[in-house]
Amino acid sequence: MVVVMKRDATEADIERVSEKVREAGGEAFVSRGAVHTIIGLVGDTASFMGLGLDNFPGVDHLIQVGKPYKMVARALHPQPTTVKVGPAAVGRETFTIIAGPCAVESDEQALAAARGAKAAGATILRGGAYKPRTSPYSFQGLGERGLEILARCREDTGLPVVTEVMEPRDVELVASWADALQVGTRNMQNFALLKEVGATSKPVLLKRGFSATVEEWLMAAEYVAQRGNSEIILCERGIRTFETATRNTLDLGGMVVAQQESHLPVIVDPSHAMGHRELVAPMARAAIAAGADGVMIDVHHDPGEALCDGPQALTPGDLLELSKDLNALALALGRQLV
Numbered sequence: 001m002v003v004v005m006k007r008d009a010t011e012a013d014i015e016r017v018s019e020k021v022r023e024a025g026g027e028a029f030v031s032r033g034a035v036h037t038i039i040g041l042v043g044d045t046a047s048f049m050g051l052g053l054d055n056f057p058g059v060d061h062l063i064q065v066g067k068p069y070k071m072v073a074r075a076l077h078p079q080p081t082t083v084k085v086g087p088a089a090v091g092r093e094t095f096t097i098i099a100g101p102c103a104v105e106s107d108e109q110a111l112a113a114a115r116g117a118k119a120a121g122a123t124i125l126r127g128g129a130y131k132p133r134t135s136p137y138s139f140q141g142l143g144e145r146g147l148e149i150l151a152r153c154r155e156d157t158g159l160p161v162v163t164e165v166m167e168p169r170d171v172e173l174v175a176s177w178a179d180a181l182q183v184g185t186r187n188m189q190n191f192a193l194l195k196e197v198g199a200t201s202k203p204v205l206l207k208r209g210f211s212a213t214v215e216e217w218l219m220a221a222e223y224v225a226q227r228g229n230s231e232i233i234l235c236e237r238g239i240r241t242f243e244t245a246t247r248n249t250l251d252l253g254g255m256v257v258a259q260q261e262s263h264l265p266v267i268v269d270p271s272h273a274m275g276h277r278e279l280v281a282p283m284a285r286a287a288i289a290a291g292a293d294g295v296m297i298d299v300h301h302d303p304g305e306a307l308c309d310g311p312q313a314l315t316p317g318d319l320l321e322l323s324k325d326l327n328a329l330a331l332a333l334g335r336q337l338v
Contacts, residue, residue, distance in 0.1 A: 001048050002063045002076050003039040013058025014039065020051055029226040031071055036060070040071045040226060067261070069218045071225035072232065077263035083231050085203050086160025086179040088123040090233050090265045094338045095330050096294030098124040098162065098267065099319055100153075103131050103139060103308035104146035112301040114153035116316025120323040123338055124180070125150070125159035126296055130166050131308055132186050139307040147177040154179075162205050168196040175202050185210050185237055185272075188220045198227025207235045207269070214254045218262055234258055234266040235296060238273025247275025247312070250283050252290045259291065267294035271312045277303065280314060281322045288329050297322070 003017055017039055018028035026043025041048050045064065054062050067073045082091030090096045099117035104110045104127045114125050129146025131139060142149070150161045160179035165171050166187060174181060180203040187193050188209035197204050204224050208217045221232050236255040238248025250273035258266045270283035284295045300306045300313035314322065323337070330337040 001041040001045050002065055002070055003041065003053055004060045004063060004076075005037040005039065005058050006060045007036065009037060009058030009060075013056070017053055017056055017059065020053065020056070021048065024048065024051060029071070029228075031225055031228050031230045033230055038071065038076065038230075042070075067218075068215070069222040069262075071230065072218055072221045072262045072264055074261055074263050079263070080259075081230070081263045081265065083203050083233050083265055085124050085162065085233075087158075088160055089338070090124075090267065090294055092265065092293055094336045095288055095292075095326065096124065096267065096338055097122040097323060097326070098126050098294060098296040099299050100126040101128070101300055102271070102298045102306070102313065103128045104142055104149050105139075105307050107149050107152065109301065110149045110153050111156060112316070113299040114157045114159060116299055116301070116319060118157040118159055119316065120319040121327070121337060122159065122297075122319075122323075125153060125157065125161050126182070127153070127161065127163055128308070129163050129174075130170070132164075132166055132184055133308075144173065147174065151177055162203075165193070165197065168192045171196045171200060175200050178202065180205055180233075183207060183220075188212055188217065191223055194220055194223035195227050198224040198229045200229060202229075203231040203233065204229060205233045205235055205267075207237045208239070208251075208254070210238065210240045210248055212239070214257050214261070217254075217258065221262070221264060232264050233293075234262070234264050235269055236266065236273075236292075237269035237296075246273070246279065248273045250274065250286075252286060252292075255287070255292055256290060259293075265293040267296055268292045269296040271296065271298040271309070271314075275309075275312050277312055277314055277318070280312060281318070281325065284322060285325055285329060288326055288333070288335075295326075
């Protein structure tokens with residue numbers, strides 16, 4: 001069950017509801033949005049119904065949610081949510097391009113990618129300062145120096161930055177530099193990390209685990225929302241199947257299901273899904289045709305020399321050509337490319 005508070009509800013009103021739920025043996029998780037504060041109730045729904053919460057001061061209405069994910073469920077927000085990342089926005093009304101280097105390698109490399117992303121119409125810069133790699137001998141990222149480079153790219157281009165955080169202990173540091181925090185596929189069920197990013201005020205870009213079901217993905221988002229942060233962008237980045245012709249299998253059907261089940265925006269990462277640059281543009285076009293809210297694209301000025309995922313990276317020129325195709329598709333579908 002979810003309790004939706006009135007716009008003018010006071011902290012005392014919110015605490016009164018929470019305390020009553022705790023007295024009934026349940027748990028109350030408060031999430032403060034731009035318009036309403038909502039309280040997710042965990043426990044015996046029947047006992048909550050007998051508390052008369054809808055008559056409490058500051059309470060607007062109650063919503064019974066049948067899904068295991070309550071805070072991110074479509075029933076809570078019939079209208080899709082738009083998430084702000086700095087001056088940019090990700091939501092159903094527009095189509096957003098997020099682009100940049102998979103890994104930050106140097107000032108020159110990151111700035112070339114950032115300027116290329118900006119020229120192609122991207123409104124959010126992605127870049128990895130910390131890189132979780134399958135091999136411990138692969139490039140692991142520049143760490144805090146990478147964050148500093150991304151900040152200089154933001155200053156140069158005006159693009160807000162989203163970057164991955166891998167450990168709970170690093171959340172405060174990364175949040176001090178970035179405009180949005182990314183939780184990668186390998187950490188989708190790192191529950192300690194999800195709780196930590198949920199306690200921040202920064203938007204969270206949550207990638208689907210490559211072996212996760214849609215429900216598990218949404219339950220991971222619930223961990224973030226339950227800690228008070230409902231500014232979540234879901235990212236479909238391909239799942240592991242028996243197919244070996246592509247790096248992963250891009251599940252556009254799962255992307256649509258996530259949109260139908262949740263009020264959160266859902267974007268697609270065709271770069272990590274496909275693993276081959278010649279497949280990235282076709283799947284980006286497929287993503288907008290299927291109704292995705294945006295795409296995330298890897299960019300590198302010299303993919304052959306990239307320290308991470310070079311085979312899937314587009315050059316700035318490639319990205320510019322792709323953005324023209326996406327703009328044409330957006331116009332045909334009655335959407336705006338931002």
